[in-house]
Amino acid sequence: MKxxxxxxxxxxxxxxVLALSLQACSxxxxxxxSESAVSNGAASTSSPEPAxxxxxxxxxxxxxxxxxxxxRDDALVEAKLSEYFKEKFNATVDxxxxxxxxxKQKTELMLNAGEPMDLVFTASWLNFFGNVAKGAFLDxxxxxxxxxxxxxxxxxPIYLEAPRYKGKLYGIPTNKEITQGKxxxxxxxxxxxxxxxxxxxxxxxxxxxWFKLLKEKEPELILDFIKESxxxxxxxxxxxxRAIGPTPNKIPLFLYDYTNTDNIQIKSVxxxxxxxxxxxxxxxxxxxxxxxxxxxxxxxxxTEIGDLRKQGKIWMQQAVWKPGADIELKIASDNKYxxxxxxxxxxxxxxxxxxxxxxxxxxxxxxxxxxxxVLNALHTDPYAVNxxxxxxxxxxxxxxxxxxxxxxxxxxxxxxxxxxVIGNQLINYLKPGQPDDLxxxxxxxxxxxxxxxxxxxVFDESPVxxxxxxxxxxxxxxxxxxxxxxxxxxxxxxERNEKLKKAGIEKVKAELQTQIDAWKAEQ
Numbered sequence: 001m002k003x004x005x006x007x008x009x010x011x012x013x014x015x016x017v018l019a020l021s022l023q024a025c026s027x028x029x030x031x032x033x034s035e036s037a038v039s040n041g042a043a044s045t046s047s048p049e050p051a052x053x054x055x056x057x058x059x060x061x062x063x064x065x066x067x068x069x070x071x072r073d074d075a076l077v078e079a080k081l082s083e084y085f086k087e088k089f090n091a092t093v094d095x096x097x098x099x100x101x102x103x104k105q106k107t108e109l110m111l112n113a114g115e116p117m118d119l120v121f122t123a124s125w126l127n128f129f130g131n132v133a134k135g136a137f138l139d140x141x142x143x144x145x146x147x148x149x150x151x152x153x154x155x156x157p158i159y160l161e162a163p164r165y166k167g168k169l170y171g172i173p174t175n176k177e178i179t180q181g182k183x184x185x186x187x188x189x190x191x192x193x194x195x196x197x198x199x200x201x202x203x204x205x206x207x208x209x210w211f212k213l214l215k216e217k218e219p220e221l222i223l224d225f226i227k228e229s230x231x232x233x234x235x236x237x238x239x240x241x242r243a244i245g246p247t248p249n250k251i252p253l254f255l256y257d258y259t260n261t262d263n264i265q266i267k268s269v270x271x272x273x274x275x276x277x278x279x280x281x282x283x284x285x286x287x288x289x290x291x292x293x294x295x296x297x298x299x300x301x302x303t304e305i306g307d308l309r310k311q312g313k314i315w316m317q318q319a320v321w322k323p324g325a326d327i328e329l330k331i332a333s334d335n336k337y338x339x340x341x342x343x344x345x346x347x348x349x350x351x352x353x354x355x356x357x358x359x360x361x362x363x364x365x366x367x368x369x370x371x372x373x374v375l376n377a378l379h380t381d382p383y384a385v386n387x388x389x390x391x392x393x394x395x396x397x398x399x400x401x402x403x404x405x406x407x408x409x410x411x412x413x414x415x416x417x418x419x420x421v422i423g424n425q426l427i428n429y430l431k432p433g434q435p436d437d438l439x440x441x442x443x444x445x446x447x448x449x450x451x452x453x454x455x456x457x458v459f460d461e462s463p464v465x466x467x468x469x470x471x472x473x474x475x476x477x478x479x480x481x482x483x484x485x486x487x488x489x490x491x492x493x494x495e496r497n498e499k500l501k502k503a504g505i506e507k508v509k510a511e512l513q514t515q516i517d518a519w520k521a522e523q
Contacts, residue, residue, distance in 0.1 A: 058090070060092075060367045063093075063096060067098065068097040068416045070099070071097070073411070074095055076391075077392065078095045085374060085377065103121075103126070107120065111131055111134075118362060118365040118367070119371050120362050121421060121422070124162075124352040125356065128358065128360070129165060132170045132171075136363060137360035137363060138360070140169045140172065143372040144172070148372050148375065150376045153380075154175055154424055158446075162455065162456060165458065173357060175379060176426070176442070178349055178446040179353050180347060181321040182233050183325070185340070186198060186342075188338040188340045191340060201342065204237065211291070222308060224316065225314055227298070227302075228250075233318055234277055238281070242255060242350070242452070244266065244459070245266075246468050249475050252269070253508070255267050255269075256454065258348055264516055264520070268506070282482045282484075282493055285482060289483070294484045299486060300480075300485075309337075321343050323441035323444075324435065325341060326340060326341055327435065350452045351454065351458060382427045385423035390405060390428070396414045397414060397429075403430055404430045406432060426439040426443065454516065460515060463511055464504070468508060474496060475496075477496075481493060
């Protein structure tokens with residue numbers, strides 16, 4: 001790793017020199033763009049000057065480890081960012097993108113080895129709280145107060161309630177949508193063609209007549225594409241239960257009624273009330289499978305739904321929703337189809353969602369103050385964050401209005417989705433197809449979001465670690481039972497539940513309830 005890093009640093013230095021030389025030769029073109037971008041920010045921002053002048057700060061290179069596939073022009077962007085941050089607070093940056101398929105494993109190894117680094121992308125789904133408990137990250141409260149004032153001014157305060165451990169802040173969330181709803185999302189041309197009343201379709205049972213019609217009229221369509229577990233939104237559509245605690249293979253084991261804020265009682269999937277919901281949904285899926293409404297390879301397929309959607313083979317899918325979600329699907333489908341959604345699940349702010357995309361500062365950082373300065377700039381400075389996310393103007397994109405760009409095809413940068421990864425997405429430039437009011441809609445969405453009564457609660461799994469390992473094994477054994485592809489799903493569900501009981505699900509439930517009661521008492 002050190003050898004690779006040495007080569008990268010040398011290459012970066014060469015590129016930096018070339019970039020500075022080119023800028024000197026080309027006059028103030030690029031610099032002019034920078035100033036224009038900063039002064040013409042797409043949203044109300046502030047970029048407070050860091051404490052101390054540039055002259056009083058020793059040079060420092062801030063390493064940024066982030067979730068994203070390496071791009072051909074990473075070094076060019078790194079050089080440009082370094083040039084900019086050097087002027088602002090005498091810092092350069094070392095960009096270290098890691099592909100999504102390798103990110104968790106590689107960063108865990110780096111953290112466990114105590115490798116020197118500064119800013120590290122993390123999330124609730126990347127073992128953030130486990131790494132905090134191990135002491136991998138620094139407490140950020142004082143650093144945020146001194147060098148991250150712009151972050152605090154721009155970020156919805158609810159965000160800063162989630163990434164806390166024993167009351168202390170260990171992560172700075174990316175500023176984007178604070179929650180997501182769940183929706184049934186449809187190909188709009190099919191809805192219009194058959195005048196299907198999507199407002200009346202609120203559970204999977206409501207699809208029966210439309211599945212029957214489309215099976216006859218549109219035989220090429222996959223009416224209900226199921227992959228892996230097939231658990232879907234059964235608890236969201238049939239009750240007020242939401243998941244909490246361990247979710248092996250994305251299957252919830254424990255749930256709570258989010259509308260009952262005063263007396264939160266944990267239920268497990270083997271409780272009769274919860275099991276009856278699962279039984280009804282499993283049997284419905286089996287019925288749909290036998291009628292040909294569900295893909296025949298539901299239990300084994302590895303096909304990505306996005307690929308089928310691009311081919312026009314998907315009519316309906318269960319999807320997460322936020323303002324602009326239908327447009328994102330259209331863009332992801334190469335603009336071939338329009339989509340329309342009916343939101344089924346009321347969006348609520350949970351710990352997992354609010355901590356779903358963040359940066360922490362490693363305990364191995366040699367200059368945490370400078371790391372926070374860089375992060376603050378990426379939350380407040382349109383030029384800096386758009387350079388990181390979209391690349392260099394006229395090289396990787398063309399600007400067609402004050403806050404809207406047209407990406408240049410195959411330019412070498414901008415093809416990796418970094419907008420949700422870093423900084424403040426609400427000051428990102430808009431791209432083709434995105435409406436002018438996208439970010440104001442998000443702000444309204446965030447401001448109106450309902451908070452979970454367990455926002456800020458984090459389950460410590462260590463007292464029941466062995467039981468959770470056994471439960472995960474059982475879930476893996478029966479994960480196809482709900483897809484509809486397995487005969488007699490009710491019998492399979494009963495078998496699974498008996499094995500979950502023997503694996504210790506009641507012990508984990510009791511521990512979860514104890515920790516929630518203690519957490520509530522401290523609020």
